[in-house]
Structure formats: structure tokens, C-alpha cells
Amino acid sequence: MATGNKTRDTLWTLIAAPTIWAVHFALSYGSVAYGCAPNENVFADIGGFRIFVGGLTVVALVGIGFIFARALGEWRGNGGRMPHDEDTAAVRERFLEFSTVLLAGLSFIAVIYTALPVALMADCR
Amino acid sequence: MIFVCAGFAGCTSPQSALDPAGTEAETVATLFWVMLVGAILIWLAVIGLSVFATRIRPKAYGETAGLRLIVWGGCVFPVVVLTALLVWGLQMMPPMRAEANGPTIAVSGERFWWRVAYGVEGEPGVSKTLPEGGTPSANEIWLPAGQRTELLLGSPDVIHSLWVPSIAGKMDAIPGRVNRLVVEPTKPGVYNGVCAEFCGDAHAQMALRVVVVPADEYEAYVARQGAPASVETGNAGFRAFMQNGCDACHAVRGTGAAGEVGPDLTHLASRRTIAAATLPMSRDNLAEFIGFTHRVKPGVQMPSYGMLAEEEIAAIAGWLETLQ
Structure with a gap:
């Protein structure tokens, strides 16, 4: 349930963070695969693509961080407690907020893991 | 204990990833032992916790204690351990793919044997077929110790995989694409290699020997292999x-x-x-x-x-x- 300036949580807000993770994953792997595709010199530096993935990672982490903070703040504002097992709109809202917090946390770590290879490898090896 | 000792006897052999004789195999073995010790410690901690909670201090634990266990034991600890392993594993990869400084050898996976050609010239990029020429041989690959030799792997028909566990990880030999495997054997000796991708009836009989020798001995061997047969033809x-x-x-x-x-x-x-x-x-x-x-x-x-x-x-x- 939306109260005041709070967001009304739905399945769309729930999947926002994993969607950012998925887009970040596809663009990271797609761009580096494109950069390495000719494969004529696997030792050549791919600095441009690493900067692109780095920038993309910062944007993704900021986005997921925002979703995490928003959902956590609203969950706490709505009582911030478990369990979420009542058949009411308020509990459903709290449940979606808490699920969003967990998924945002997972997506945050996953985005870092996706970006780590280009952080540690300078070429196409 | 007898079974454990019997099991360890299998660790040292010419075909054991746990008895490394190459830089890549050494890296893989180190990774294996560290992860094994880590897994044992985690197993002991989990079993110890179970014994503590059910035998040493059996009582009803509160929700806060359970939540703490989930957050620290189920979230924070795995994330920290996996991140450390990921960073460690990733920084191992570039040196394993370091450029070759030794000879180039073409190895073609045939049904069901290995065609070998020493001293070929590899092309830059991904080739579709193995280079022609070189000094032909089969089913035995000689490598110079201490040098990074590039193996160009191909196949005319079905997929094979070359694996010499003591020296390096495996690499597929795929029709229509030349894969590169750079190996750096460190200890002279004779090692076993196998086909590690099911390729047909005689897959299990598609093995090879890898002979690691000092560099000058390697050169002499290739020169001998390049010479025509010195044999009687009138009998x-x-x-x-x-x-x-x-x-x-x-x-x-x-x-x-x-x-x-x-x-x-x-x-x-x-x-x-x-x-x-x-x-x-x-x-x-x-x-x-x-x-x-x-x-x-x-x-x-x-x-x-x-x-x-x-x-x-x-x-x-x-x-x-x-x-x-």
C-alpha cells in the first residue's frame, strides 16, 4: 500500500534490481565479446571496453543501491518486522519491500562478480 | 585409514593432476588443495555447530540468534569466501595463457589417435584448419622442459579433447576451429595423456604419451623424426x-x-x-x-x-x- 510519498511496491519494482543485473551482464559480456571477436591478438589491451564495463558497473550499482535503500527505508517505515504472513495489503506491501531488499542485495553482489574479470584482466586471454 | 592411504597412492602417477609436472597443473593442484582444506574446515564448523546445538547446549534458541546465523553464516561468510576465491582464481588466469616462447606443435584428434606435427607455423587469430607441414609423428608428443610450447589443436571430423593431467588442463580439439593450448612442463619424464571428450567406439583407447626432455634433447628428437626411415626395403x-x-x-x-x-x-x-x-x-x-x-x-x-x-x-x- 502506498502511503505518503512512498512507492507502491509491485512485481515490477521487485524485479527492477535483477533486471539491472541482467542488462549489465548482457552488455558487459556482449561488449567484451565484441571487442575480442576478431581474436587476432589475444594479448592486445582492451582498455576501452574495460572503461565501458567499469562505467556500466558504477551506474548499475548506483541504481541497485538506490532500489535497496528505498525498499529498506520503506520496509522499516512500515514496521520492519517479520513474518509477512497476513492476508492484508499492508503486509503484502511489506513483504514485497523486504523481497526487493534481498533481491537488490543479491543483484549488487552479482554485478560486482560480473565486472571482476575485466577489473583483473587487461586483455582477451 | 588403510583405505585413505590406498587412495593417496593414486595421487602420484604419470597421469595425476595431484602430482603436477607443469606450471598450469601446479596452479590447478594448489587451487584444489586450498579448496579441499577450506571445505574440510567448513564441514567441521557445520558439524561442530550441529553437535553444539543438539548435544552440548541443547535448548530453544531465539529468533535473533537464528537470524544472526543466517546473516553471518549464510550471507556474509559465503560472499566473503566466494569473492576471495573469485579474485584469486581470476588473477591465476592470465599467466596460464601467457605467450609461448617455445616450439609450436600441431595436434589433430583423429578417430582414434593423435596426429602430431612438430615445428609448424601458427596463424594469428582463430584458424579453421591446422597448418600444413611440420615434422609428422603420432601418439607421442615430446616437449622441451622449461619452455612454453604452443599446441594447436584441431580435428577433421568429431570433437576430441587433449588432457595431460600432470602438465595442464584439458582443451577441446574441434573440427573447423583451431584451439590453442600453451603448456609449460617443468619436470622431465614420461606422462600419460587421454582423450577427455567422448568421440566414438575407441574413445577409451585414444591415449598418448607425453615425453618431457631438456630443450637440446627435444631439438635432437625432432631432427631424428624429420629424417627418412633408415630401413631395409628388400625383405x-x-x-x-x-x-x-x-x-x-x-x-x-x-x-x-x-x-x-x-x-x-x-x-x-x-x-x-x-x-x-x-x-x-x-x-x-x-x-x-x-x-x-x-x-x-x-x-x-x-x-x-x-x-x-x-x-x-x-x-x-x-x-x-x-x-x-
Whole structure:
């Protein structure tokens, strides 16, 4: 349930963070695969693509961080407690907020893991 | 304890990833041992916690304690451990793919043996076919110790995978694409390699020997392999070899036999094994393979020559044994 300036949580807000993770994953792997595709010199530096993935990672982490903070703040504002097992709109809202917090946390770590290879490898090896 | 000791006996062998003789195998073995010790510690902690909660201090634990266990034991700890392993594993990868500074050897996975060509010139990028030329051999790869040798892997028809556990990880040999595997053996010796991708009937009999020697010995070996056969061609063995059409598939350089379907036999007897490391090299085993080819190696493309007289098979085997 939306109260005041709070967001009304739905399945769309729930999947926002994993969607950012998925887009970040596809663009990271797609761009580096494109950069390495000719494969004529696997030792050549791919600095441009690493900067692109780095920038993309910062944007993704900021986005997921925002979703995490928003959902956590609203969950706490709505009582911030478990369990979420009542058949009411308020509990459903709290449940979606808490699920969003967990998924945002997972997506945050996953985005870092996706970006780590280009952080540690300078070429196409 | 007896079973554990018996198990450890298998760790040291010419075909063990736990007894490394190459830089890549050493890295993989280190990773394995660290993860094994880590897994044992985690197992002990989990079992210890279970014993503590059910035997030493059995009581009803509060929700806060349970939540703490989930957050620290189920979230924070795995994330920290996995991140450390990921960073450690990733920084291991570039050195394993470091540029070769030694020879280039083409290795083609055939059904069901390994075609080897020393001293080929690789092309930059991803090639579709293995380079032509080089010094031909089969089923035994010699490598110079302490040098990074580039193996170019290909196949004319089905997918194979070259794996010499003591030296490096495996790499597929795929039709229509040349894969590169750079290996750096560190200890001279004889190691076993296998085909690690199911490729057909005789997949299990598609092995090879890898012989690691000092660099100067390697050069001398390749020079010997490049020379034509120094062998008598006026005897019954050679006549039987030619009359029965063995030369249609096998080359013995310097004798007129120039087939390219099967393994090059020019220096066959200098190899340690026959039939892709299926049998040790000996006159009797050569005769057995010629006469009972499909019993020794089911599914192999060479037809069985059991219809030949025993004396004729013995003569061919005797002649092949002189191909040093």
C-alpha cells in the first residue's frame, strides 16, 4: 500500500534490481565479446571496453543501491518486522519491500562478480 | 585409514593432476588443495555447530540468534569466501595463457589417435584448419622442459579433447576451429595423456604419451623424426607391407609408402606404445594389432588383417619393429 510519498511496491519494482543485473551482464559480456571477436591478438589491451564495463558497473550499482535503500527505508517505515504472513495489503506491501531488499542485495553482489574479470584482466586471454 | 592411504597412492602417477609436472597443473593442484582444506574446515564448523546445538547446549534458541546465523553464516561468510576465491582464481588466469616462447606443435584428434606435427607455423587469430607441414609423428608428443610450447589443436571430423593431467588442463580439439593450448612442463619424464571428450567406439583407447626432455634433447628428437626411415626395403616384411596396401594409409618416409590416412610410421619403433597408447611397443603386440585390430581397439578405422598368414603378419611386424 502506498502511503505518503512512498512507492507502491509491485512485481515490477521487485524485479527492477535483477533486471539491472541482467542488462549489465548482457552488455558487459556482449561488449567484451565484441571487442575480442576478431581474436587476432589475444594479448592486445582492451582498455576501452574495460572503461565501458567499469562505467556500466558504477551506474548499475548506483541504481541497485538506490532500489535497496528505498525498499529498506520503506520496509522499516512500515514496521520492519517479520513474518509477512497476513492476508492484508499492508503486509503484502511489506513483504514485497523486504523481497526487493534481498533481491537488490543479491543483484549488487552479482554485478560486482560480473565486472571482476575485466577489473583483473587487461586483455582477451 | 588403510583405505585413505590406498587412495593417496593414486595421487602420484604419470597421469595425476595431484602430482603436477607443469606450471598450469601446479596452479590447478594448489587451487584444489586450498579448496579441499577450506571445505574440510567448513564441514567441521557445520558439524561442530550441529553437535553444539543438539548435544552440548541443547535448548530453544531465539529468533535473533537464528537470524544472526543466517546473516553471518549464510550471507556474509559465503560472499566473503566466494569473492576471495573469485579474485584469486581470476588473477591465476592470465599467466596460464601467457605467450609461448617455445616450439609450436600441431595436434589433430583423429578417430582414434593423435596426429602430431612438430615445428609448424601458427596463424594469428582463430584458424579453421591446422597448418600444413611440420615434422609428422603420432601418439607421442615430446616437449622441451622449461619452455612454453604452443599446441594447436584441431580435428577433421568429431570433437576430441587433449588432457595431460600432470602438465595442464584439458582443451577441446574441434573440427573447423583451431584451439590453442600453451603448456609449460617443468619436470622431465614420461606422462600419460587421454582423450577427455567422448568421440566414438575407441574413445577409451585414444591415449598418448607425453615425453618431457631438456630443450637440446627435444631439438635432437625432432631432427631424428624429420629424417627418412633408415630401413631395409628388400625383405619379406617390407614386401608384405606394400603388397597388402598398408602404404595406402601409412607413410614410411624414404620407402615410397606415402599414405596420410593413418599414423606416420617412419619412426614407429621409437615410440613407447602402439595403437594410441593401447599396447606397449613390441613385435608381438604389433602382430596382434595387425591380425586382431578390432579386438585390440574396437571401432578403429583400420581394417583387421586376420586373413593374412601368420608368417606374413610376423614379417610385417618384424619389419615395423626396425623403424627406429
